[in-house]
Amino acid sequence: MTAATHDLVVRGALIVDGSGGPAFEGDVAVDGDHIALVGTVTGTGREELDGRGLALAPGFIDPHTHLDANLFWDPDVTPCSSYGVTTVVTGNCGYTLAPLPDAAARDYVIDALSFVEQIPRAAIEESVTFVAGTQADYFTALDRLAVLCNFATFVGHVPVRTAVLGPDAVHERPATAEETARIADLVADGLKLGAIGFSTDQVVGNYGPRGGALPGQVCDDDELLAVAQVLGTNPGPGLFTMAPRALLQTRAEREADLEWHLRLAAASHKPVVVGPVFDRWSEPGVGYDLVALTAERSRADAPVVPQISTRAFELWTRLDMPGLVVRALPTLNAALIAGGADEIRRLATDESARQALRDEGDRVAPTLIWSGRWEHVAMRWSPTRPELYGRNVRDIATELQIHPTDVLLDVAIADNLETQFAPSMANDDDDRLADMVAHPAAMIGASDAGAHVLSNTDSCYAVWTLQHWVRERRTLTLERAVRKLTADQADLLGFADRGRLAPGLAADLVLFDPDRVATTGVRFVADQPAGGRRLVTDATGIAASVVNGTVVTRDGSPVGAHPGRFLRPVVSAGVA
Numbered sequence: 116m117t118a119a120t121h122d123l124v125v126r127g128a129l130i131v132d133g134s135g136g137p138a139f140e141g142d143v144a145v146d147g148d149h150i151a152l153v154g155t156v157t158g159t160g161r162e163e164l165d166g167r168g169l170a171l172a173p174g175f176i177d178p179h180t181h182l183d184a185n186l187f188w189d190p191d192v193t194p195c196s197s198y199g200v201t202t203v204v205t206g207n208c209g210y211t212l213a214p215l216p217d218a219a220a221r222d223y224v225i226d227a228l229s230f231v232e233q234i235p236r237a238a239i240e241e242s243v244t245f246v247a248g249t250q251a252d253y254f255t256a257l258d259r260l261a262v263l264c265n266f267a268t269f270v271g272h273v274p275v276r277t278a279v280l281g282p283d284a285v286h287e288r289p290a291t292a293e294e295t296a297r298i299a300d301l302v303a304d305g306l307k308l309g310a311i312g313f314s315t316d317q318v319v320g321n322y323g324p325r326g327g328a329l330p331g332q333v334c335d336d337d338e339l340l341a342v343a344q345v346l347g348t349n350p351g352p353g354l355f356t357m358a359p360r361a362l363l364q365t366r367a368e369r370e371a372d373l374e375w376h377l378r379l380a381a382a383s384h385k386p387v388v389v390g391p392v393f394d395r396w397s398e399p400g401v402g403y404d405l406v407a408l409t410a411e412r413s414r415a416d417a418p419v420v421p422q423i424s425t426r427a428f429e430l431w432t433r434l435d436m437p438g439l440v441v442r443a444l445p446t447l448n449a450a451l452i453a454g455g456a457d458e459i460r461r462l463a464t465d466e467s468a469r470q471a472l473r474d475e476g477d478r479v480a481p482t483l484i485w486s487g488r489w490e491h492v493a494m495r496w497s498p499t500r501p502e503l504y505g506r507n508v509r510d511i512a513t514e515l516q517i518h519p520t521d522v523l524l525d526v527a528i529a530d531n532l533e534t535q536f537a538p539s540m541a542n543d544d545d546d547r548l549a550d551m552v553a554h555p556a557a558m559i560g561a562s563d564a565g566a567h568v569l570s571n572t573d574s575c576y577a578v579w580t581l582q583h584w585v586r587e588r589r590t591l592t593l594e595r596a597v598r599k600l601t602a603d604q605a606d607l608l609g610f611a612d613r614g615r616l617a618p619g620l621a622a623d624l625v626l627f628d629p630d631r632v633a634t635t636g637v638r639f640v641a642d643q644p645a646g647g648r649r650l651v652t653d654a655t656g657i658a659a660s661v662v663n664g665t666v667v668t669r670d671g672s673p674v675g676a677h678p679g680r681f682l683r684p685v686v687s688a689g690v691a
Contacts, residue, residue, distance in 0.1 A: 120158030122146050122664060125626060128166025133173040133602040133615040135594050143171060145622040148663040148678075153616050162666065166626055169658050172597045173614050174201025174623035175577040176604035178558070179356075179390070179422065181232045181566035183211050183268070186257075188242035188644050191673040192264040195564050198578045199625035199657045201667075202265040202682065203564065204608060208232070208316040208358050209331055211271035212245055213253030214278045214301060221247050223282035224274045226324035231316070232566035237645035250305045254681070261677040263667045265623065267608065268681075269356060270305035272315035276330045286327035289335040299341040306345070309683030311609050312354040312385070313342050318362045331357070336375075343383035351684040352609030355379055356388040356422075363484060366401045373409060373419065380417040386607060390422025391561035393541035394548060396491070397483045402542070403550040410556035420607065423551050424561040424573055425580045429537040431495050431570040431650065434459055434527045439538045440492060443479045444520065446471045456532050463524045476520040485538045489519035496535035496639070497526055508536065537570075549590045552580075558607065559599045568649035575634050575652040582633040582656075593629055609684030624661040632656030 123145040130153065131138045142156035177195055183205045186192070195203055205211065210228045215221040229236035245256045250270070257268070277285045279297045290298060302313050315331040323329045346353040361372035380387045389409070394402025406421045413419045432438035434447065435456045441448050446468055450458040462468045479487035490509035497503055503511060503526070512519040527534040542548045551557055564574035577600050584590045591599070605614025613621045635653045643649055657671045665678040 119161040121151060121156070121160045123162045123164070123622070123661065123666070124156050124158070124160030125164045125166045125171055125624065126156070128169050128171035128626060129629070130616060131170050131172045131594055131597045132617065133598055135598040135602070138170070138594055142166075143616060143624065145661070145664045148622055150616060150618050150620050150622050152618055164626060164659055164666070168628065169626050170593065170629045171616070171624060171626050173601040173605075173616055174625050174660060174662065175199045175600045176202045176204070176608070176610070176614065177562050177564060177574070177577070178204045178388075178560040178604050178608060179207050179562055180205055180564040180574070181207060181210060181228075181234065182266070182564055184228065184234055184239045184243050185565045186260055186262055186266060187244055188238065190260075190262045190677050192262055192266075192679070193673070194651050195562075195574055196263050196660065196668055196673055197657065197671040198575055198654055199627060199660050200264060200577060201623040201625065201660060201662045202267070202610065202613065204267050204269070204311070206269035206271050206310070207314050207356065209272035209314050209329075210316075211268055211274060212243065213248065213250045214274055215245075215247040216278050217247060219282050220274070220277045223277050223285065223324070227273050230324035231321070231329070232563075233568060233570070234566060235568070235643060235645065235647045238643050238647050241644040250301070250308055250310075254308045257681040260681065262679040263673055263677050264662060264679045265613075265682050266679060267311050267610075267683070269312050269314040270302050270310045272313070272334075273330050275301045275305075276334070285330050286323050286325070286333060288333060290338050295338045295341050298338060299345045302342050303345045303349070306349045306351065306353055309681075311352065311684050312356060313346060314356045315339065316358040317360040318358050319360050320363045336378075339379060340382050343379045346383040346385045351686060352385070353383075353684070354386040354388060354607065354609075355383055359389050362391070362393075365483065366398050366404070369401070369405055370408065373405075373412060376409075376419045377412060380414065380419050384417050386418050386420050388420045388422050388558065388607070390558070391428075392421040392423050392551070392557075393428060394544065394551060395484055395541045396486050396539070396543060397481065399544065400547055403547060403554065406551055406554045406557050410554070413556075418556075420558050421556060422558045422560045424542060425548070425552050425559055425576050425584060426573050427539065427543045427548070428541040428573070429493070429539055429571075430567060431535040431537045433532060433535055434523060435532045439482070439485045439540070440523075440536070443485075443487060444472055444475045446475060459532065460528065463528045469521065469524065472520040472524070473518045476518060484540045491539040491543070492519075493537050493539070494526070494534070495537050495637070496533075497530050498533060499529045500526055545588070549584070549588060552584050553590050558603065560604075568643070568647070570650070572637055572650045572652040575654055578632055578634055578654045578657070581627070581629065586629065586632075609686070610682060611685045613685075622661055622664040626658040626660070628656040628658060
């Protein structure tokens with residue numbers, strides 16, 4: 116019997132190599148952790164995957180996650196791994212887990228991560244083994260992790276600023292000149308250790324833990340310009356990424372914010388990723404216009420890169436949680452503040468309070484991110500009324516001949532207040548979103564995987580892109596979509612050895628059925644540490660994925676292999 120000549124061979128697939136060029140039928144051979152051959156493979160593999168009827172692409176790269184803590188308790192990196200993702204980027208929006216010089220700094224950083232990104236603190240406390248230390252200590256801990264996917268990290272503004280100013284001042288005041296220099300030094304240290312850049316969150320209207328502002332809101336321009344200059348002297352890629360000041364503001368404010376991003380790009384001589392850039396009901400077309408304006412104003416050698424989501428944006432909420440809808444109804448909001456769930460239950464039995472809610476529901480003031488209209492609020496989860504999933508509250512009220520606020524109360528009380536509903540917040544017009552998705556300057560991402568675990572499931576964006584924007588809408592060709600999900604990400608993030616199928620590059624692969632790949636439903640799973648739950652979107656059509664030459668999933672399910680690595684930037688790769 117002839118000995119196998121390769122470790123892995125994928126045969127007869129439609130090869131979509133990440134370059135954007137035409138797909139072609141062929142084979143891919145893998146030796147060790149690298150691609151050996153793309154084309155026709157005459158030799159055999161110790162392991163073979165049948166690619167007939169399937170597409171083979173580079174593994175998808177998720178550039179915006181908050182999986183920093185999850186990597187310590189979820190070696191299978193779910194649900195991202197079930198979507199064909201082979202590399203995730205952590206440390207976004209300024210939130211990561213180092214440096215932590217002492218217990219007080221750790222307490223504040225975990226407060227920020229759990230409060231702003233809604234990652235359960237109990238899960239972090241129970242499962243994150245890195246307790247305190249320098250960035251070097253943290254990176255050593257990351258190198259020791261055995262996980263399914265590759266991962267990389269930014270230097271986060273929050274822990275760096277906390278280490279210098281302390282947890283009491285970090286969210287209260289600008290840094291002094293001396294403190295700014297120390298912040299810049301810590302960022303330089305992180306880059307030397309292998310971070311791919313620096314991240315912060317400057318969103319006006321957002322707020323941090325302990326009733327304070329976000330560190331990125333109180334810092335002055337000099338502080339971030341000093342960081343930008345550090346990025347500029349870094350020999351590696353070193354990009355700057357940020358949630359922008361004007362994320363929730365008007366068109367004029369968002370356009371003015373672009374000037375600040377252009378200053379940072381000029382100071383760093385590196386890309387500045389800004390996002391997410393949303394379209395919204397209150398200013399139709401603003402999303403595309405901002406993407407186009409950013410592309411027009413950017414320098415080719417130091418671009419400002421608009422990151423977008425390919426999905427309509429919403430956050431699931433409940434009547435016993437503060438949110439857009441609850442805050443828009445003063446009677447309900449007051450009940451929640453006064454007595455929580457018990458007071459909401461009492462309110463539901465008080466006809467005068469119900470009438471007050473109906474009156475308030477008829478005059479909800481629109482905001483930039485919610486129209487205040489009940490047809491723009493969808494039912495998302497009800498244990499007693501699952502048939503209501505996806506229907507808007509206005510239509511349900513009309514059918515039942517009751518007021519929309521009574522729909523919310525009646526269903527929520529029957530569900531013991533577990534009902535989930537979602538106001539449409541952004542990207543809710545598919546035609547306008549299509550223009551953004553198709554723009555060559557738009558970076559696809561904004562998954563937020565690991566964050567907002569009870570209210571958002573956009574980590575499935577790669578599958579959704581292939582399903583909706585390639586197969587259903589035909590906004591993107593398969594080749595262009597794959598390039599946006601792979602090579603474009605790798606080039607920007609500094610992974611020159613990934614993102615394409617070519618001999619000599621890392622063997623990160625995803626094998627999928629382009630005719631079947633799809634999201635199939637959303638559910639709660641109770642699989643988090645300390646008994647926590649999360650929302651997960653199921654998917655189908657991902658036949659297999661490969662990380663560093665090892666098959667890690669079959670039919671969307673992890674197989675128990677954990678070959679993922681903590682990635683540092685790679686400036687150039689030897690393509691055979």
